[in-house]
Amino acid sequence: MLTTAHIDRVVAAALAEDAPWGDATGEAFLPADAHAAAQLTAREAGVLAGIDVAGAAFRLTDPSIQVTARAADGDSFTAGQVLAEIEGPARAVLQAERIALNFAQRMSGIATLTRAFVDAVEGTGARITDTRKTTPGLRALERHAVRCGGGVNHRFSLSDGVMAKDNHLAVLRSQGLDLTEAIRTARERLGHMTRLEVEVDRIDQIEPVLAGGVDVIMLDNFSLADLERGVEIVGGRAIVEASGNVTLETVGDIARTGVDVISSGALTHSVRSLDLGLDATVSAAR
Template structure:
């Protein structure tokens, strides 16, 4: 779950970057007594994510600012919907608005793209998951956004699970080590709660990897025909993950091969910011 500490760490750093000594423009143009009300408004359809980060930007700037959410993370919305209302000292509202908006636009973009992937595989049983191709420093928030869009999360970091990829296997081969035996040795060093996944890029690697006693096998950049063949070979002996050049146009066909999980870095690295706006509705107390 996304924690307040994770949110505040990211938002505090962003606020410090944007206004290290305060908002000079707001100080010279806006009276200290001015109270502003703004609305977070959708300018296109989408799925909301980042509302807590949105609120944190104002709270950390001035705790007297009030944020009234009109919807929740994970909800779909349409263009024109008011997603939240913010009221507080005008200087604080204007100072925090760009950080609040940047994060909400970014995270809602990830959630919206994820929902499109999830919708594309509906009825197949395949689950959509993210990868470690996240924005440095924003992984916890972007992973939350994937969940808001109906996806699931892969390992959070290199410390969470064992995942041997092509580079690991290449080193084994160069040293003349047997693949099945190497997996057995790796398994012997792990606790019983730690999962072990191995990536393969050829059909002939599947049986030696399965024989090593893995939990998950990743079929990387397989053709649709080879994915279907791989599902037959594995025959339920491990969870099957498909990965590599997964797009909205291809994900449905990949899911119909019978794989269990489809991972796509595009959910985070290729999501565009959603078009949301903060519109001033009232300014009083000048």
């Protein structure tokens, strides 16, 4: 999903936003021939994501900058650990610094939080997945970070799968349409490679949805007791996904109800960026 071409498009836009007419400070204070050596260093422990994205910020600013990664995406790291080394023209290195850090800090924050969710459900068989609650324009980067943390990705976009949510079902009800028949009709329109998921928020909706022939049923905002009951009713006839107000404190109990998948928007929409820093030394031209 995260190709070099996609990285370059996103990073180039960020660089253009940050320095549309160059870096006025660097040009005013730094000699044109000054050289910088820098280290991308962790200020706290976490899981790395976005090392290639950070590298692209330097590469696209000046191709002569050399970036040497000392850790890979998905690696755990400790406070004080050097994650990458950067060398090149001082003006270019410092111009790219903030964009490189912004991406690496946010992506590593997502990977670190995802790893905590994954660890919390260890041994249950439940998988942790993200949602479409991502930063506009940054979905591919943020979802890559989820995978770096050990999670899996939900549908990437509205084009990638059929997922009928509460508002879709409300439209059906307003039209007096039968839920089971509506699902069967939708199934007939779909190709054999397309999965069909339906969200329910009440126990009594489960059987009519299953009768329509779904692949995945989402139990939204169910209590723990109702999740257990829902899993029992489904009885392996569909993949069971739990969603709604999933937190690091609750995810373990949710997993132990027997659901197959737990989706959480918090992985991307409420994450704290990790504290990473760039320690640079500027010297005369080499």
